[in-house]
Amino acid sequence: MAADALDGVASDPGVPKPDPILVVDGVQRRYGGLTAVDVDHLEVPRGVITSLIGPNGAGKTTFFNLLCGFDKADAGQWTFEGRRADGVRPHVLARRGMVRTFQLTKTLGRMTVRENMLLAASGQRGEHFLSALVKPTWASQEKANIERANDLLERFKLSALADEYAAGLSGGQRKLLEMARSLMVEPTLVMLDEPMAGVNPALTQSLLEHVTALRDQGMSVLFVEHDMDVIMTISDWVVCMAEGRIIAEGRPADISGNPAVIEAYLGIDHGGSVSGAIR
Amino acid sequence: MSFIDIIALALQTAIGFQGASYALAAVGLNLHFGYTGLSNFGHVGFLLVGAYGMAISADQGWSIWVGFALAIGASVVLGLLLGIPTLRLRGDYLAIVTIAAAEILRLVANARPSEPLTGGSRGIGGLSAQLGFFRRNIFDEPFRIGDVFVISARDQWLMLWTWGLVLVFCLLIGLLVRSPWGRVLRSIREDEDAARSLGKNVVVFKLQSFVLGGVIGALAGSLIALGDGSVSPIRWVATLTFALYAVVILGGAGTVWGPVVGAVVYWFILDAVEGVLGNLWFDVSDTTVGAVRLVLTGLGLMALMVFRPQGILGSKKEMLASGR
Numbered sequence: 001m002a003a004d005a006l007d008g009v010a011s012d013p014g015v016p017k018p019d020p021i022l023v024v025d026g027v028q029r030r031y032g033g034l035t036a037v038d039v040d041h042l043e044v045p046r047g048v049i050t051s052l053i054g055p056n057g058a059g060k061t062t063f064f065n066l067l068c069g070f071d072k073a074d075a076g077q078w079t080f081e082g083r084r085a086d087g088v089r090p091h092v093l094a095r096r097g098m099v100r101t102f103q104l105t106k107t108l109g110r111m112t113v114r115e116n117m118l119l120a121a122s123g124q125r126g127e128h129f130l131s132a133l134v135k136p137t138w139a140s141q142e143k144a145n146i147e148r149a150n151d152l153l154e155r156f157k158l159s160a161l162a163d164e165y166a167a168g169l170s171g172g173q174r175k176l177l178e179m180a181r182s183l184m185v186e187p188t189l190v191m192l193d194e195p196m197a198g199v200n201p202a203l204t205q206s207l208l209e210h211v212t213a214l215r216d217q218g219m220s221v222l223f224v225e226h227d228m229d230v231i232m233t234i235s236d237w238v239v240c241m242a243e244g245r246i247i248a249e250g251r252p253a254d255i256s257g258n259p260a261v262i263e264a265y266l267g268i269d270h271g272g273s274v275s276g277a278i279r
Numbered sequence: 280m281s282f283i284d285i286i287a288l289a290l291q292t293a294i295g296f297q298g299a300s301y302a303l304a305a306v307g308l309n310l311h312f313g314y315t316g317l318s319n320f321g322h323v324g325f326l327l328v329g330a331y332g333m334a335i336s337a338d339q340g341w342s343i344w345v346g347f348a349l350a351i352g353a354s355v356v357l358g359l360l361l362g363i364p365t366l367r368l369r370g371d372y373l374a375i376v377t378i379a380a381a382e383i384l385r386l387v388a389n390a391r392p393s394e395p396l397t398g399g400s401r402g403i404g405g406l407s408a409q410l411g412f413f414r415r416n417i418f419d420e421p422f423r424i425g426d427v428f429v430i431s432a433r434d435q436w437l438m439l440w441t442w443g444l445v446l447v448f449c450l451l452i453g454l455l456v457r458s459p460w461g462r463v464l465r466s467i468r469e470d471e472d473a474a475r476s477l478g479k480n481v482v483v484f485k486l487q488s489f490v491l492g493g494v495i496g497a498l499a500g501s502l503i504a505l506g507d508g509s510v511s512p513i514r515w516v517a518t519l520t521f522a523l524y525a526v527v528i529l530g531g532a533g534t535v536w537g538p539v540v541g542a543v544v545y546w547f548i549l550d551a552v553e554g555v556l557g558n559l560w561f562d563v564s565d566t567t568v569g570a571v572r573l574v575l576t577g578l579g580l581m582a583l584m585v586f587r588p589q590g591i592l593g594s595k596k597e598m599l600a601s602g603r
Binding site for chain 2: 068070090091092099100101102106107108109110111115118119120124125126127128129132133135138142165166167168181182184185
C-alpha cells in the first residue's frame with residue numbers, strides 16, 4: 001500500500017515525499033493587509049488520504065480554492081502530476097484529474113440525481129454543439145455513461161433516488177451525491193472540502209468508508225476537516241494549518257502529540273476547538 | 280361587437296403574425312433565461328439588429344436573403360461583443376450590460392449622424408416594395424371563418440414564415456436540450472461553479488447559448504420588420520424585452536414549447552381585454568384602454584406567479600426544486 005512509502009518520511013512542515021501528486025511552492029493569498037494563505041512548501045503524497053486540518057480561519061478552504069483554480073493566488077506556483085497547475089482554470093484542472101467537492105454542497109437542484117451524475121462524465125462527444133444535434137454520434141457513449149452512473153449510484157446507495165430532483169435530497173444524501181458525481185470525472189486526486197460537515201454520525205461513518213474506498217482504488221485524497229476523531233481514523237498523513245501557514249505535518253499519531261498543533265488547533269483560550277463552523 | 284367577435288379577433292392576433300413573432304423572439308430568450316439562466320435584459324437589442332439588418336438590406340437594394348444574412352451576422356457579432364467580456368463575470372453584470380446595450384443600439388439608430396444608414400428617428404420604410412417579400416406570396420385568398428375571423432393572404436404568408444421558423448427552432452432546441460450539451464446548459468443555470476468543478480468550460484457554453492438565442496431573436500426582428508414594412512427606433516424599447524419575459528414565464532421557462540404557448544396566450548388575453556374594454560356600456564377612451572390593459576396584464580402575471588409560478592407548461596415539481 002502506498003501509505004507504507006510514507007514510513008520513512010520525517011514529520012516536519014514542508015518535508016519532501018516520494019512521488020508526490022501535488023507540489024506547492026510559496027503560495028500566498030492576501031486580502032488587503034491580511035495574508036490568508038502563506039504556504040512555503042507542501043507535497044501531497046500520492047495514493048493516500050491526506051487531511052488538511054486547522055482551526056476556523058486558518059486558511060484551509062482558501063488554500064484549497066487556490067489549488068483547484070477557484071481563487072487566484074497573489075504569489076507562488078504548484079504542480080499537479082508534474083505539470084504546472086497555477087493560473088490554470090478550474091475546468092482544465094478537473095479534466096486533468098483534480099476534482100473537488102464543496103463545503104456547501106453544490107448539487108444541481110432542478111436536475112435529477114442521474115443527470116447530476118451524467119453531467120460529470122468527461123470527454124462527452126454530445127457536449128459539442130453540432131454533435132449534440134446528431135444523437136447517433138453520442139448515443140453509445142451516453143449509454144456507457146448511464147451504466148457507469150448507475151453503478152456508482154448503487155455503490156453510494158442512491159439508486160432509489162436516481163430519477164428524483166437533486167433538490168429533494170437530504171443534506172447527507174447531497175454529500176454522497178457530490179462525492180459520487182466527482183468520481184464520474186475519473187479523478188486521480190479527489191479534493192473534499194469538509195465532506196463531513198453537518199452530517200449525522202451514522203452517515204459520517206458511511207462517508208468515511210467511501211473516502212477509504214477511494215484510496216483503496218488508487219486515488220489520492222486531500223480533504224479539509226475539523227473533526228479530530230475523523231482525522232485520526234482515516235488519514236494516512238495530516239497537514240495542519242494555522243494563520244495561513246503550515247505549522248506541522250506528519251502521521252496522525254505524531255500530529256496528535258505535536259505541541260504546535262495542540263496549541264493552534266485544539267486551542268487554549270479561543271473557540272478554535274469547537275468542531276463545525278457556525279454559519 | 281358581440282362577445283364571440285371579441286374572442287375571434289383576439290384569437291386572430293394570438294395565432295397570427297403578432298403571436299408568432301413574439302413566440303419566435305421568446306424561443307431565443309427562453310434558451311438564455313429558461314435553460315442557461317442568463318439574465319438577458321436586452322433581448323430587444325437582438326431584435327433591433329435583425330430588423331435593421333433587413334431594413335438596411337432593402338434600403339441598399341439587396342435581396343431578402345442578404346437581409347437575413349445581415350441579421351444573423353449582426354446578432355452573432357453583438358452576442359460575442361456583449362458575451363465575451365460579461366459572461367466571465369457574475370450573472371448580474373450580464374443583465375446590466377444587455378439592458379444598456381439594447382438602449383444604446385436604439386439611441387444610435389435614432390441619432391442624426393446615423394440617418395444615411397438607419398434613417399434616424401424616421402426609420403426606413405417601403406421594405407415590402409423593395410424586397411418584394413409579398414410578391415412571392417403563395418396564398419391569394421383570405422382565409423375566413425364567418426365575418427370576423429379573417430386572415431388576409433398577406434398575413435397567411437407572414438404566418439407561414441414566422442410559425443415555420445418557430446417550428447424549426449423549437450425542434451432544434453428540443454434536440455439540443457435533450458443532449459449532453461443541453462445538460463451542461465442546465466447545470467450552468469443551477470450552479471456554474473459546480474459545472475466548472477466537473478471540467479466544463481462554462482464560458483464557452485454560455486457564449487454558444489447566448490449567440491444562438493440572439494440569432495433567433497434577430498430573425499424574429501427581421502420578420503417583424505417585414506411584417507411592418509418599415510422599421511423605426513421607437514419600436515425597440517425595453518418594454519418589449521419585458522413583454523418577452525412575460526411570454527416566457529407565462530408559458531413555462533425552460534420548456535421547449537412554453538414560449539409558443541406563452542406568446543399565444545399573452546396576445547389572446549391582451550387583445551380580449553382590449554376588446555371587452557372597448558365595448559362596455561360606457562365609453563372608454565383608447566388611451567385608457569391601453570393603460571388599463573397594461574394594469575390587467577400586470578395583475579394577471581401576479582396571479583400567475585401566485586397560482587402557477589412554473590408557467591402553463593412548466594412542471595410544478597421542477598419549480599419547487601429550484602427553491603433548494
